[in-house]
Amino acid sequence: MSIIVYAESWEGKFRKSTYEAVSYAKNMSEILQQEVKSITVGDISEEELKKLGIYGSSSVESYPNISKSDGKSVAEIIKEHAQNSKFIVFSNTFNAKSIAPRVSAKLKAGIITNIISNLENNNEPVFKRQSFSSKAIEAVKLNTNQGVLSIAPNSFELSEKQLDCKISVNQKTTESDLNIIGKDINKGKISLSEAEVIVSAGRGLKGPENWNMIEELADILGAATACSKPVSDIGWRPHSEHVGQTGKAVAPNLYIAIGISGAIQHLAGVNSSKVMVAINTDPEAPFFKAADYGVVGDAFEVVPKLIEEIKSLRNN
């Protein structure tokens, strides 16, 4: 018996969210005294597969001929390996959202998503999750012996275990029910769900031509860029950057809000951030009630200063 992790890869590499899922599973496996087995699809080098051991995976089943876009087949493979597993762990990415519900339905195992707590009581597993667009934390109990768990990215520490991960390669092929005819990848961009720092700007920036300083600030911080809803609605920025209750929910370590008023719908999607900074000309802006640090000032003056100060910090 083992705990299963879906080890998602991107172009042959794992990301931090995958290691978070492995670490999370390893933490549970120590309570249950079981091992962690990862399942991964797509072409991944042996060296990369071995890295799953760093965070506590004892073995990995690799399926190089299966594409992660084929959610149906991936779910079937996970089901085959998970027949006797108490938990199947995902990180809550777009890809996981296409697979995990299918696994739950196949196994008739309860699914809990957006998890932010560790397993505490093994006899009656209860998990805390983000609910009501992060306006509430909900405790959910499993009514089934098995559970499909999807953890919120950037919410759990990685812990190194340095195990030697045993690799099995499976040459299985399947037929997808979806024909993928192309992909447009935002090259070089950090994905919002995984970003540790997010620089976000709103209507206070006045126009799309003023985003250069936002991108420069994001660049020196290694941050992802985001925006408020009206900014994406008017087309100043792509929809994929829209955060909030009806956009993406994010939980970075640092969220810098520039020229964003802090409407309830905006805050709903960002208030799980560990530290928030608001920069706004209006001292009454609601964002200052939610932020940890506030600067009342004009973004066109404050942001260039901030860039300079961070550069000089980096140079020292």
Place this chain on the structure above:
Amino acid sequence: MNILVCISSVPDTTSKINFTDNNTKFDSNGVQFVINPYDEFGLTKAVFLKEENQASITVLTVGDPSVEPILRKALAIGADKAIRINYSPTDSYSTAYQIANHINSSEYDLIIAGKESSDYNNGAVPGMIADMLEIPFINACNGLTLEGNNLKLTREIDGGIENIQTKTPIIIGGQKGLVEESELKIPNMRGIMTARTKPLEVIESSDHTSLTESISFEKPAAKGSCKMIDENNINELVQELHNVAKVI
């Protein structure tokens, strides 16, 4: 073409969220309920498809009688028929089960749900339905065009967009991009009048197995007060973020 749009009734986005019965139940007192924002994009898309292709649109929700106003609103926006499955959802599985059961006994080509509902945010119902019915599932779908029974779709993936071709029947978890915000349909007077004469059917539910159970709620810990920093002393902000918060 028969389109089914699954909608859920959720608290208006401006609602303050509170709980009752010792924090075990959502407190709907004073809360205004609306069509789940993600479902609104799908519903408007369905109306566009109908205008172009002579489709018929059924809207469905699983809920007690209190959810009927959102069904009437969907009829006013342009759906032809509404169905309420009489059951107060307790988890994603039981909800998906009721919907799949209905789809099984009908003939739908395109099933449009939202990528998640903005109350419980589990995002599991459409994927579960796909599995129960063994049909393709496109989550976070932000584009759809129809040529005969061939569909071209786009979906959001982490860090990009994927272009997909498939055949009906399918189920999608929709979001913005299916239509733009500015295109969202709002009921007009004529729509509201004709909605009154359109059928709203109530179907009894069956088998209520829940795989999970919501046991309690809490509010996120209140933030401490905001430390204000002078705009002429941005160095202090950087020092705070670096040395105290340790986030840069």
